[in-house]
Amino acid sequence: MRAFRSSVLALALLVLGAGDPASAQAPSPGAAPSFPTKPVRMIVPFPPGGATDVIARMLSQKLIEIWGHPVVLDYKPGAGTVLGTDAVAKSAPDGYTTGMVITAHVINPSLRSDLPFDTLKDLAGVSLVAVSHIVLVATPSLEANSVAELIELAKRNPGKLAYATPGTGTAMHLAGEMLRTLTGIDIVHVPYKGGAPAYPDVIAGRVPLLFDPMFSSLPNIRSGKVKPLAITSPARMRTAPEIPTVGETIPGFSVMSITGVVVPSGTPREVVAKLSADINRALQTPDLAERMSQVGMEPAGTTPEQFDAFIRAEIEKWAKVVKASGAKLD
Secondary structure (H helix, E strand, C coil): CHHHHHHHHHHHHHCCCCCCHHHHCCCCCCCCCCCCCCCEEEEECCCCCCHHHHHHHHHHHHHHHHHCCCEEEEECCCCCCHHHHHHHHCCCCCCCEEEEEECHHHHHHHHCCCCCCCCCCCEEEEEEEEEECEEEEECCCCCCCCHHHHHHHHHHCCCCEEEEECCCCCHHHHHHHHHHHHHCCCEEEEECCCCHHHHHHHHHCCCCEEEEEHHHHHHHHHCCCCEEEEECCCCCCCCCCCCCEHHHCCCCCCCCEEEEEEEECCCCHHHHHHHHHHHHHHHCCHHHHHHHHHCCEEECCCCHHHHHHHHHHHHHHHHHHHHHHCCCCC
């Protein structure tokens, strides 16, 4: 886990010029000592049960222990996380409304022309919370058993293979588009409203491929209902080292699903610093790190400034991918 986390921090901090990983320690806990004095709302832009909900529940429980005040999870799914994030952007900037964001947060500015908020102006980063592994799985009957074999199969059958994802604009969708663009293969995107509805079709072979977070895929992989071809992270998972990375076949290929916390812009900086400090404190507890690792996630933890820099750089990165792939909302 340390090696993977180091690569994440190097990507998120050093490459982005946000600072040294050692500087990602929590801000001084002496900031805003009176915060919070009442329940804090955490908006989750998905229905209960998914990977983001799992992280929100883990984190909120730790924050309750730290604060001695309730953390209320408020589920607002819809529009590729836009509805939930919009609720955060339009809430009072006092620190008592926070929001979970995922990779779609940095993809949506390039993919959606009708965002009801400005990602950079209306929201402020608190901390990068976790990085989730994404896995490419296939129906067991698929002829290909590796990324190299998949590329060969797709080139022999242009336009006949399809890949499912939890939705348009997700990191999983863009991972598929990146694979298609870098290899020149012709595969068809089939978006679903979440990963769970896709599995029956993938297991049955109606849609042969699926990009999904490892958290959702693990039960089906372990039961043999789907077979893993590769993960999209830059390094193999500590808990599943037998699964290769896409980058081992396509050098430089790297897509990770991130989760972070944001607040409305205008939130007092001392409150943002206190939120970040306490989130970092929660992430450093061994039991939380171990629970995340068991479901294919790795804790991160940054300062607000580093997370803001990460968001800006990722928006630029995904804008290039969206333009090169021609990805559009379905």
